[in-house]
Amino acid sequence: MDNYRFALDCNGGDYAPLEIVRGGILATKELGYKIYLVGDARKIEPILKKSGELNNPLLEVVDAPENVDFHEPPSTVLKKKNSSLFVGAKLVHQGRAEGLISAGNTGAVLAVGKFVVGAEEEVERPAIAVALPNPKGKTVLIDVGANVDSKPKHLVQFAVIGHTYAQEILGVSDPRVGLLSIGEEEGKGNELVKETYPLLKQTLLNFKGNAEGRDIYAGTFDVIVCDGFVGNVILKASESLGFAVVQMIKEEIKKSLLAKLGAVLLMPALNRFKKKADFAEYGGIPLLGAKKPVIITHGKANAKAIKNAIKVAGEFLNHDFNKKLVENIRKFIPQEVKV
Amino acid sequence: MDNYRFALDCNGGDYAPLEIVRGGILATKELGYKIYLVGDARKIEPILKKSGELNNPLLEVVDAPENVDFHEPPSTVLKKKNSSLFVGAKLVHQGRAEGLISAGNTGAVLAVGKFVVGAEEEVERPAIAVALPNPKGKTVLIDVGANVDSKPKHLVQFAVIGHTYAQEILGVSDPRVGLLSIGEEEGKGNELVKETYPLLKQTLLNFKGNAEGRDIYAGTFDVIVCDGFVGNVILKASESLGFAVVQMIKEEIKKSLLAKLGAVLLMPALNRFKKKADFAEYGGIPLLGAKKPVIITHGKANAKAIKNAIKVAGEFLNHDFNKKLVENIRKFIPQEVKV
Numbered sequence: 001m002d003n004y005r006f007a008l009d010c011n012g013g014d015y016a017p018l019e020i021v022r023g024g025i026l027a028t029k030e031l032g033y034k035i036y037l038v039g040d041a042r043k044i045e046p047i048l049k050k051s052g053e054l055n056n057p058l059l060e061v062v063d064a065p066e067n068v069d070f071h072e073p074p075s076t077v078l079k080k081k082n083s084s085l086f087v088g089a090k091l092v093h094q095g096r097a098e099g100l101i102s103a104g105n106t107g108a109v110l111a112v113g114k115f116v117v118g119a120e121e122e123v124e125r126p127a128i129a130v131a132l133p134n135p136k137g138k139t140v141l142i143d144v145g146a147n148v149d150s151k152p153k154h155l156v157q158f159a160v161i162g163h164t165y166a167q168e169i170l171g172v173s174d175p176r177v178g179l180l181s182i183g184e185e186e187g188k189g190n191e192l193v194k195e196t197y198p199l200l201k202q203t204l205l206n207f208k209g210n211a212e213g214r215d216i217y218a219g220t221f222d223v224i225v226c227d228g229f230v231g232n233v234i235l236k237a238s239e240s241l242g243f244a245v246v247q248m249i250k251e252e253i254k255k256s257l258l259a260k261l262g263a264v265l266l267m268p269a270l271n272r273f274k275k276k277a278d279f280a281e282y283g284g285i286p287l288l289g290a291k292k293p294v295i296i297t298h299g300k301a302n303a304k305a306i307k308n309a310i311k312v313a314g315e316f317l318n319h320d321f322n323k324k325l326v327e328n329i330r331k332f333i334p335q336e337v338k339v
Numbered sequence: 340m341d342n343y344r345f346a347l348d349c350n351g352g353d354y355a356p357l358e359i360v361r362g363g364i365l366a367t368k369e370l371g372y373k374i375y376l377v378g379d380a381r382k383i384e385p386i387l388k389k390s391g392e393l394n395n396p397l398l399e400v401v402d403a404p405e406n407v408d409f410h411e412p413p414s415t416v417l418k419k420k421n422s423s424l425f426v427g428a429k430l431v432h433q434g435r436a437e438g439l440i441s442a443g444n445t446g447a448v449l450a451v452g453k454f455v456v457g458a459e460e461e462v463e464r465p466a467i468a469v470a471l472p473n474p475k476g477k478t479v480l481i482d483v484g485a486n487v488d489s490k491p492k493h494l495v496q497f498a499v500i501g502h503t504y505a506q507e508i509l510g511v512s513d514p515r516v517g518l519l520s521i522g523e524e525e526g527k528g529n530e531l532v533k534e535t536y537p538l539l540k541q542t543l544l545n546f547k548g549n550a551e552g553r554d555i556y557a558g559t560f561d562v563i564v565c566d567g568f569v570g571n572v573i574l575k576a577s578e579s580l581g582f583a584v585v586q587m588i589k590e591e592i593k594k595s596l597l598a599k600l601g602a603v604l605l606m607p608a609l610n611r612f613k614k615k616a617d618f619a620e621y622g623g624i625p626l627l628g629a630k631k632p633v634i635i636t637h638g639k640a641n642a643k644a645i646k647n648a649i650k651v652a653g654e655f656l657n658h659d660f661n662k663k664l665v666e667n668i669r670k671f672i673p674q675e676v677k678v
Binding site (some may be wrong): 038071073133134135145148149180181183184185189191194206212213214215216217218226227228229230231232234235236237238239240241242243244245247248249251252253255256258259261262263264265266267268269270272295 | 410412446472473474484487490519520521522523526528529530532551552553554555556557565566567568569571572573574575576577578579580581582583584586587588590591592594595597598600601602603604605606607608609611
């Protein structure tokens with residue numbers, strides 16, 4: 001186990017700072033990493049005291065009282081030099097930490113990820129990938145919101161980033177890459193897709209052609225590439241669909257006593273399923289292509305989710321992800337398709 | 340009840356012709372409409388004979404043996420003049436039928452809808468709307484695949500079409516209209532959204548600003564407008580997510596006897612939920628803005644789904660939908676925002 005040091009944003013998130021700090025504590029104990037608790041020291045220290053962790057040598061409080069609220073424009077963070085996000089990203093930029101984890105304003109995390117941590121060599125635009133569950137395993141959807149109005153050559157880079165993620169982190173040996181469209185055949189889709197398809201064919205990726213919306217949760221591709229606008233609305237719609245379905249089923253269950261009993265008996269199975277699909281279990285969403293791991297967790301992240309997100313950051317370093325990514329971009333994309 | 344006449348494509352769909360013909364028979368009995376069974380007469384007539392419906396005066400077989408397969412490019416249909424879709428659309432164009440219903444190749448249905456049935460006055464681009472369920476009611480997502488690379492003024496028309504659908508067909512008195520984006524505030528989103536937002540503000544619609552992916556199943560808007568590429572991938576991803584979740588839960592249930600019992604007890608509640616969410620229950624997806632109702636059903640449509648789709652076509656006529664739509668386009672969109 002390496003002695004990684006991570007900057008943890010303790011101001012951002014629905015359950016900040018309590019659950020965030022607790023997640024940081026868990027990470028020191030279970031993973032052995034050093035954690036900079038970046039945030040409002042007056043709030044963080046009482047939590048450490050109450051938890052009996054004031055003398056934990058793996059924890060260091062870095063005072064950064066400002067926060068970028070969920071409703072503030074993301075770019076605000078670049079002006080708020082005392083915000084936990086900016087200070088945390090600076091720790092990474094200065095080489096004092098090897099990664100940044102935040103449950104805060106997603107756009108602001110992206111902004112410091114891109115502009116303070118910075119993009120890795122060869123990477124034109126860092127992108128967010130999410131590994132979505134399906135009955136056979138997982139499918140990486142990339143980009144889910146770091147970039148809008150992407151150009152064809154950006155999508156080609158996203159494809160290589162997604163390939164590298166699937167191979168290095170998820171352990172897929174020869175990831176099947178698809179281009180999200182509204183029809184299977186080459187020539188189907190919007191202008192962006194039509195221009196990207198021939199470029200992807202020229203790469204050394206295992207490109208399987210167009211994927212459709214129905215492929216996202218079907219396990220037919222390991223990586224599905226799309227513009228960040230499209231990926232983001234799909235991701236959020238999926239979350240909201242899951243929530244709505246549970247609520248509607250609950251309404252129906254309420255109407256019958258037998259159904260209530262049935263629900264109780266089903267609970268363990270449902271919990272096992274939930275564990276598979278649960279955000280808290282699989283940690284955070286990485287901004288891939290940044291110089292160091294930047295992990296965005298759900299706003300509702302609890303201590304366990306935070307700890308898992310820190311674990312994910314460690315895995316990227318353990319796998320030498322960025323080195324592999326740079327190699328792949330150089331190797332897989334022919335000169336004429338380069339950005 | 341009016342004596343509407345509808346053209347029913349009996350060649351297209353996974354369960355064609357049997358379930359389609361049966362759906363047509365149901366429609367004559369339950370709805371009293373005249374149905375042209377357009378398709379391969381050699382296959383349709385034995386079904387009618389076996390069902391004892393050869394002398395049903397509300398059924399008329401129109402021989403059109405050709406079909407546009409699911410894997411053929413949609414434009415094929417415009418060359419296949421003997422295909423059931425082309426012949427059916429022609430019946431509508433000639434005024435012999437008041438609408439077209441098909442479970443066939445969606446792109447081909449759209450093609451005959453746009454080019455044979457044709458667009459209604461004032462409508463630049465017909466669009467497909469789908470009413471998605473949420474815990475509070477339904478949300479109309481438009482466009483879900485009839486148009487890609489839409490321009491801002493097209494989205495404005497889609498908004499008025501969606502408004503009219505929500506008001507006239509779903510009975511929402513003052514539909515809340517949202518523009519699908521990746522952030523709530525004006526200025527968030529891709530170029531298309533940024534240009535469309537100020538135009539929507541100038542209309543007389545009850546425009547509530549940007550909607551996010553999470554609003555689609557949350558009941559926070561009655562109409563959500565997007566480009567057809569985006570809407571299509573969301574719709575298909577949602578379907579596939581529902582399917583994957585059911586499959587993954589089933590896998591977990593199999594592992595325990597108590598869970599199996601629980602599932603049995605829950606069944607009636609789940610079935611009531613399924614009824615709410617089921618495609619077969621709510622019929623088909625309309626191509627709105629065509630001169631006459633064109634209803635696209637799911638490829639897996641059974642007799643009941645077909646009958647319900649025919650019912651939907653009748654409702655559009657009963658509500659004088661197109662008249663209202665033309666009025667709304669004229670009234671709601673100021674001259675400077677017109678296409």
